[in-house]
Amino acid sequence: MYKWITLPLLLLSWAGGMAQTQPTIQDCLGAISVCQQIYFEDQSPVGDGNINNEINSGNSCTAGEINSIWYTFTVDQSGDFGFVITPNDPDDDYDWSLFDITNAECGDIFTNPSLSVSCNAAGGLGCHGPTGATGDTNYDQQGGGCNNLPPTINGGFSPFNELIPVTAGNTYVLMVSNWTGSVNGYTIDFGLGAGVGIIDETEPEVESILMPDECNDITIELAFNELIQCGSLDASNFQLSGPGGPYTLSLSSDACDIGGQFEKEFVLTIDPPIGVLGDFTLDFLFDGLTDAVDLCDNATAPFSFDFTIDEALLIDVNIGADTTFLCVGETLEIDVTNPAATYLWQDGATDATYTISSSGSYSVTVTNACGVLSDTIDVTYLFEPPVVDLGSGLILCEGETLTLDASNDFAEYLWSDGSTGPTLTVDSEGLYIVEVTNACGTTVDEVFVDLIPDATLDFGTDLILCAGDSLLLDATNENAGYVWQDGSTNPTFLVTKDGLYAVTLTTPCESLTEEIAVSFIQEMPIELGADTILCPGDTLVLDVTQPGSLYQWQDATTNPVKRITSSGLYSVTVTTPCKIFEDDIDVTFIPPIDFDLGPDTFFCASQILLDASTAGFASYSWQDGNPSPFYFVNAPGTYSVSVYNQCEEIVDEIEVKECEVCEVYFPNVFSPNFDGFNDTFGPMSDCPLLDFQMIIFDRWGNLLYETTDPSAGWDGTFRNQRVNAGAYVWWMQFTVIENNNPRTELAEGSITVVK
Numbered sequence: 001m002y003k004w005i006t007l008p009l010l011l012l013s014w015a016g017g018m019a020q021t022q023p024t025i026q027d028c029l030g031a032i033s034v035c036q037q038i039y040f041e042d043q044s045p046v047g048d049g050n051i052n053n054e055i056n057s058g059n060s061c062t063a064g065e066i067n068s069i070w071y072t073f074t075v076d077q078s079g080d081f082g083f084v085i086t087p088n089d090p091d092d093d094y095d096w097s098l099f100d101i102t103n104a105e106c107g108d109i110f111t112n113p114s115l116s117v118s119c120n121a122a123g124g125l126g127c128h129g130p131t132g133a134t135g136d137t138n139y140d141q142q143g144g145g146c147n148n149l150p151p152t153i154n155g156g157f158s159p160f161n162e163l164i165p166v167t168a169g170n171t172y173v174l175m176v177s178n179w180t181g182s183v184n185g186y187t188i189d190f191g192l193g194a195g196v197g198i199i200d201e202t203e204p205e206v207e208s209i210l211m212p213d214e215c216n217d218i219t220i221e222l223a224f225n226e227l228i229q230c231g232s233l234d235a236s237n238f239q240l241s242g243p244g245g246p247y248t249l250s251l252s253s254d255a256c257d258i259g260g261q262f263e264k265e266f267v268l269t270i271d272p273p274i275g276v277l278g279d280f281t282l283d284f285l286f287d288g289l290t291d292a293v294d295l296c297d298n299a300t301a302p303f304s305f306d307f308t309i310d311e312a313l314l315i316d317v318n319i320g321a322d323t324t325f326l327c328v329g330e331t332l333e334i335d336v337t338n339p340a341a342t343y344l345w346q347d348g349a350t351d352a353t354y355t356i357s358s359s360g361s362y363s364v365t366v367t368n369a370c371g372v373l374s375d376t377i378d379v380t381y382l383f384e385p386p387v388v389d390l391g392s393g394l395i396l397c398e399g400e401t402l403t404l405d406a407s408n409d410f411a412e413y414l415w416s417d418g419s420t421g422p423t424l425t426v427d428s429e430g431l432y433i434v435e436v437t438n439a440c441g442t443t444v445d446e447v448f449v450d451l452i453p454d455a456t457l458d459f460g461t462d463l464i465l466c467a468g469d470s471l472l473l474d475a476t477n478e479n480a481g482y483v484w485q486d487g488s489t490n491p492t493f494l495v496t497k498d499g500l501y502a503v504t505l506t507t508p509c510e511s512l513t514e515e516i517a518v519s520f521i522q523e524m525p526i527e528l529g530a531d532t533i534l535c536p537g538d539t540l541v542l543d544v545t546q547p548g549s550l551y552q553w554q555d556a557t558t559n560p561v562k563r564i565t566s567s568g569l570y571s572v573t574v575t576t577p578c579k580i581f582e583d584d585i586d587v588t589f590i591p592p593i594d595f596d597l598g599p600d601t602f603f604c605a606s607q608i609l610l611d612a613s614t615a616g617f618a619s620y621s622w623q624d625g626n627p628s629p630f631y632f633v634n635a636p637g638t639y640s641v642s643v644y645n646q647c648e649e650i651v652d653e654i655e656v657k658e659c660e661v662c663e664v665y666f667p668n669v670f671s672p673n674f675d676g677f678n679d680t681f682g683p684m685s686d687c688p689l690l691d692f693q694m695i696i697f698d699r700w701g702n703l704l705y706e707t708t709d710p711s712a713g714w715d716g717t718f719r720n721q722r723v724n725a726g727a728y729v730w731w732m733q734f735t736v737i738e739n740n741n742p743r744t745e746l747a748e749g750s751i752t753v754v755k
Contacts, residue, residue: 022260028051028101038188048068062097074170074200081133081164092184096131097118098164099116102167106173118141122146139161200226205224205301212309223265224292226294228262249269252267282306322380334353403424404434464520466521483506485501526544533646534564536592595652603657603658604659610633612630618643639653639654662687662743687736697729725755732746
């Protein structure tokens with residue numbers, strides 16, 4: 001029995017010692033400890049590591065582990081945690097799931113759905129590329145697909161989840177799944193979680209020590225509070241001192257002993273076993289720099305541990321192997337002395353020693369504070385020739401040796417190869433004969449040894465075959481039996497469909513297992529669809545993705561997905577591992593409707609032509625149903641047209657008004673006698689006169705009057721004196737607005753002044 005001594009250190013829950021299968025970064029137990037903010041994964045591993053089926057797709061938003069990598073961290077303070085995964089190829093689709101394993105083990109993830117904290121498997125057009133928990137949505141569980149609102153565990157909406165509340169002291173694991181299966185890799189940035197302290201900067205500690213406390217205990221078991229790098233720890237880091245020493249210590253662990261990189265639990269083996277009572281000290285001789293470092297290179301501090309052994313730990317009873325003597329009278333002395341023990345032999349004797357001198361079965365029971373142990377020996381005295389049995393049907397495995405044993409007490413030996421020892425070690429096939437002679441006679445025996453060669457079994461790498469092909473797997477070896485994955489036992493197996501195929505080959509010497517995954521490409525014709533007509537702003541996405549294929553578009557691009565935004569003839573050649581496909585499509589974008597009837601106008605001609613024509617196909621409907629793009633206006637009025645096609649409809653109208661004519665009248669006589677009637681001379685008009693200028697001359701060309709005000713007429717004076725009656729010459733220039741257009745007129749004439 002062992003006594004667990006828990007040190008006053010941080011306690012963590014973890015799943016026992018490492019299993020014989022060494023975990024990798026693709027397994028929860030091998031998760032990368034977050035030691036930095038950003039990780040650059042240049043290539044994505046294939047498969048799900050050495051520990052399979054860690055995620056139950058029945059209660060997870062992801063389809064399990066697909067080309068996975070795991071990360072782990074412990075939170076320093078409560079808060080909101082976030083991260084961003086950015087694929088190196090924006091068309092790659094990554095999924096992820098975060099689990100809280102504070103009070104659980106990695107193996108519990110498959111059966112306990114409550115460990116899932118946040119999960120995102122959204123994918124498809126608009127959901128490829130970056131993903132993570134950024135707070136861009138209010139959801140923490142999003143299944144496959146995209147644009148499902150609200151999202152569920154089976155349907156996704158967005159590649160981003162809400163920020164994740166985390167609790168100080170809790171331990172989390174993050175599984176990143178490469179759904180696309182590409183080898184382009186990604187970058188994961190834990191910067192959004194920096195505020196809760198996820199980067200491990202804490203030195204590891206020994207959290208418990210299991211000390212020996214009963215008979216035959218020779219080991220001390222140590223448990224660290226986190227994974228320790230195997231290469232940073234060996235037996236020289238420990239020293240045991242106390243009574244009964246000096247003691248030599250050796251170090252072992254399940255994971256490190258099979259070539260693993262890290263472990264939490266280690267075993268120190270004590271040599272010699274502790275056999276006395278007293279006080280002991282176990283010194284941990286760590287340098288604080290490079291000894292016992294965790295996955296983030298934090299080193300364990302040195303310390304010492306004192307313990308006391310207050311019960312006897314040793315008891316041993318071994319009275320030897322069964323023995324044969326040549327002659328009666330020879331004796332065998334047996335000594336089973338143990339500390340503070342009592343003894344009871346088969347005949348009732350109670351001494352620690354016993355003398356045997358006759359054939360028979362002899363036994364002893366030894367009792368002390370550690371317990372009770374018994375042992376038995378059969379002693380025979382010879383009275384007949386040697387007994388020899390080399391066996392029959394012996395087999396010898398290639399590269400090994402077989403020892404043929406003809407041992408008899410006090411005998412002489414002669415083998416077929418001339419050797420004279422009691423045993424013969426053979427390494428080849430053949431017939432072997434021995435003569436054994438003692439005082440009672442000679443015995444001859446022989447045996448044929450059959451050599452079994454090493455078995456060979458290699459199916460090669462996983463294969464992708466074309467539809468209709470087949471593959472014959474041949475495991476044939478001599479002296480072998482076979483069990484295939486379906487229970488069949490033939491040496492060969494014909495593969496005709498997708499699957500994982502495995503065989504276990506067993507010979508008398510060994511057992512080998514080989515497996516191979518075979519996939520058949522189901523060729524699907526490439527169809528870009530019928531020629532199509534699209535509206536302005538539309539986008540046509542042509543997706544010809546076929547696993548394991550090469551792509552060549554008419555413009556030499558090689559992506560399986562092409563986004564069409566302009567008219568043209570598009571063609572693609574898809575080369576699969578089995579076949580070449582070609583297709584094309586003619587895409588026409590309807591140009592936008594573009595026309596303008598112009599501003600309102602005036603009907604001053606015999607006819608006006610309205611033009612509503614636009615580029616590309618369109619239909620027309622005027623206010624009276626006329627379907628022509630042109631319309632002849634023969635009278636004033638309001639005219640409208642609707643121009644439409646399968647993409648849009650544009651309506652415009654124009655008002656055609658009556659033609660405007662501005663009349664200007666010029667009197668030819670006036671009487672400036674200040675009687676209030678016809679006292680001034682100037683133009684008379686039914687519309688405003690702009691840019692007006694009027695000049696009055698006498699018959700000799702003298703300037704009598706000048707004005708730019710059309711309302712200020714000439715009152716028949718010159719220098720405040722009335723002019724004489726008679727004719728005077730005038731000149732006018734002005735501008736009028738007719739039908740929204742200016743018209744400038746120059747006029748001249750004469751005016752007669754009467755008294």
